[in-house]
Amino acid sequence: MAIWKRLDGKVAIVTGGATGIGEAICHRLGKDGAKVVVCGLPADPVAEVVGAMRRHDGTGVGFEGDVSQDEQAKACVRKAIDEFGRLDILVNNAGTFQTVADVDDFPVEDFDYMTRMNVRSVFLMTKYALPHLRKSRGVVLSTGSEAGLLGQPSCAPYAGTKAWIHAFMRSVALEQAKHGVRANCVCPGPIDTQWHDVGASPMTEKMEQDILDATPLGRRGTPEEAANVFAFLASDEASFITGALYFVDGGISISRGATGRDVPEDLRHAPPGHLELEHSKEGLEGKEIHRLAS
Numbered sequence: 001m002a003i004w005k006r007l008d009g010k011v012a013i014v015t016g017g018a019t020g021i022g023e024a025i026c027h028r029l030g031k032d033g034a035k036v037v038v039c040g041l042p043a044d045p046v047a048e049v050v051g052a053m054r055r056h057d058g059t060g061v062g063f064e065g066d067v068s069q070d071e072q073a074k075a076c077v078r079k080a081i082d083e084f085g086r087l088d089i090l091v092n093n094a095g096t097f098q099t100v101a102d103v104d105d106f107p108v109e110d111f112d113y114m115t116r117m118n119v120r121s122v123f124l125m126t127k128y129a130l131p132h133l134r135k136s137r138g139v140v141l142s143t144g145s146e147a148g149l150l151g152q153p154s155c156a157p158y159a160g161t162k163a164w165i166h167a168f169m170r171s172v173a174l175e176q177a178k179h180g181v182r183a184n185c186v187c188p189g190p191i192d193t194q195w196h197d198v199g200a201s202p203m204t205e206k207m208e209q210d211i212l213d214a215t216p217l218g219r220r221g222t223p224e225e226a227a228n229v230f231a232f233l234a235s236d237e238a239s240f241i242t243g244a245l246y247f248v249d250g251g252i253s254i255s256r257g258a259t260g261r262d263v264p265e266d267l268r269h270a271p272p273g274h275l276e277l278e279h280s281k282e283g284l285e286g287k288e289i290h291r292l293a294s
Contacts, residue, residue, distance in 0.1 A: 005031075005032050005033030006032050006033070006231075006235040006236070006237060007029055007032040007033045007034040007089075007231070007234060007235055008032075008033035008034075009033065010029075010033065010034045010035070010088040010089055010234070011034065011035045011036075011037075011080055011084040011085075011086050011087050011088050011089070012029050012034045012035070012036050012037070012080075012087075012088065012089035012090070012091060012234065013036075013037040013039060013063075013076060013077065013079075013080050013087065013089070013090050013091065013125070013129065014026050014029070014036060014037070014038060014039060014091040014093055015039045015040075015067055015076070015091065015092055015093050015094035015121060015125060016039070016040065016093040016094030016095060016143075017036070017037075017038040017039050017040055017046070017049065017091075017093065018038060018040035018044035018045050018046045018048070018049045019040070019044055019045065019193075020191075020193040020223060021093060021143065021188060021191060021193060021223045021226045021227065022040075022091075022093045022094070023049055023223065024222075024223035024224050024226065024227035024275055025091055025093060025226075025227045025230050025231075026038050026049055026053060026060060027049075027052070027053060027056070027058065027227070027275045028224070028227035028228060028230065028231045028275060029089070029091075029227075029230070029231055029234065030053045030056070030058030030059065030060060031056070031058065031274075031275070032231050032235070034059075034088075034089065034234070035059040035060070035061075035083075035084050036053065036058070036059065036060045036061075037060070037061055037062075037063050037076065037079055037080045037083070038050050038053070038060050038061070038062050038063070039062075039063045039064075039065070039067060039076050039094070040062075040063075040064060040094075041064065041065075041066060042064045042065070044064070046062040046063070046064050047062055049062075050062045061079065061083050063075070063076045063079045067094060067121045067124060067125055068094075068116045068117050068120045068121040068124065069124075070124060073121070073124035073125050073127075073128050074128050076125065076128075077125070077128045077129050077132065080132075081132060086132065086135070086136055087129060087132040087133060087136060087138060088133070088136045088138040088139070088234075089138055089139055089141070089234045090125060090126065090129040090133065090138070090139075090140045090141070091141045091142075091143075091230060091234070092121065092122040092125055092126065092140070092141070092142040092143065092165075093142075093143045094117065094121050095117055095118040095121070095143065095161070096113065096114055096117040096118060097114075097155070097158050098110065098113075098114070099114070099157075100154050100155060100204065100207070101154060102153075102154055102156075103156050103157075106156070106157060110157075111157050114157055114158060114161060115157070115161060118158070118161035118162070118164075118165070119161050119164050119165070122142055122165055122168065123168070126140055126142075126168075126172060130176065130181065133176075133181050134176070134179040134180065134181055137179075137180035137181065138181060138182075139181065139182040139183065139184070139233065139234055139238075140169065140172060140176075140181065140182070140183040140184075141183075141184055141185070141186060141230055141233055141234060142165050142168070142169050142183075142184075142185050142186075143165070143185070143186055143187075143188065144162050144165050144166050144169070144185035144186065144187035144188075144245060145158075145159070145162035145187050145188060145189075146187055146188070146189045146247055146249040146252050146253045147159040147162055148160075148161075148162030148163040148164075148165065148166050148187065149163070149166070149187065149245070149247075149253055150252075150253060154207070162187075165185060166185055166187070166245055169183045169184060169185045169243070170183070170185075170243045170245075173242040173243035174243065177242060182238070182239075182241065182242040183242060183243065184233050184238075184241060184242060184243065184244045184245075184246065185244070185245045185246065186226065186229050186230050186233065186246050186248060187245050187246060187247045187248065187249065187253075188221065188226045188248050188249060189211075189215065189221065189247065189248065189249025189250055189252045189253065190211050190212065190215055190220045190221065190249070190250065190252065191220060191221045191222065191223060191225075191226055191248075192220040192221065192222055192223070192270075193223060211252070213258040213259075213261050214252055214255045214257070214258060214259065215249070215250040215251060215252045215255065215259075216250060216251035216252070216254070216255055216259045216263070217250035217251055217263065217267075217268075218250075218261070218262075218263025218267065218268045219250065219263075219268045219269070219270060220250075220270075221248060221249070221250055221270070222270045222271075222273055223275075224273040224274070224275045225248060225270070225271075226248045227275070229246050229248050233246065
């Protein structure tokens with residue numbers, strides 16, 4: 001009996017696709033039948049992810065470049081068209097989080113870098129993908145954050161970039177509906193990636209504990225749990241969903257106080273995953289990490 005693949009015949013680009021949640025998205029879309037352009041920076045394990053997809057009967061090609069730069073964003077979209085002849089799904093997942101500091105201590109150069117990687121990349125990729133997505137009546141998905149809704153102390157610029165993405169995607173949804181293009185945000189909360197790995201990220205132990213205490217489910221999510229939502233929103237099953245913010249945050253965006261402390265230990269375990277991920281705790285290598293929070 002044939003196995004139904006809900007993204008069969010679709011072509012996707014996933015930026016930030018070689019590490020963290022991005023790696024999981026690439027594998028999830030691939031298992032659902034999509035052909036995937038795995039986009040990452042030259043230092044990212046792009047080739048390794050493409051190789052792993054192929055070993056698991058997925059179809060992927062790599063693109064190494066900085067899509068916050070105009071010509072690189074154009075080239076990434078061109079890669080999808082040259083390789084597969086069409087584009088159905090754009091996942092704007094690339095971004096950075098390298099500094100924790102109160103606003104008056106936040107380095108201007110770090111603000112500029114974060115804005116370029118988190119905001120400019122989303123704008124450029126969406127701009128150059130839209131002509132092709134109109135032809136396929138495709139979908140734009142971007143990685144937002146619960147921080148973009150709630151704000152985040154000592155991470156105000158990061159939260160600001162995510163709030164911009166939320167507003168941008170909802171505006172794109174309104175603007176492009178007449179062309180048959182949908183646009184939505186997936187908004188992760190605490191996901192078990194390097195960004196929440198104390199010692200390898202700018203997060204402090206106190207910040208991490210405060211986040212877990214405020215998460216009603218009492219644990220971090222997995223990259224696969226986030227990727228599953230991207231796959232659903234990319235599919236025709238979500239054909240009447242546009243302009244939405246889907247929170248994959250264990251309930252932190254509705255939390256009132258330290259509700260996570262009330263979760264018994266036997267309920268704090270993530271469900272077993274099905275994706276073989278090798279780079280979920282990577283992505284910040286080579287970036288200067290700053291912890292300047294007061």
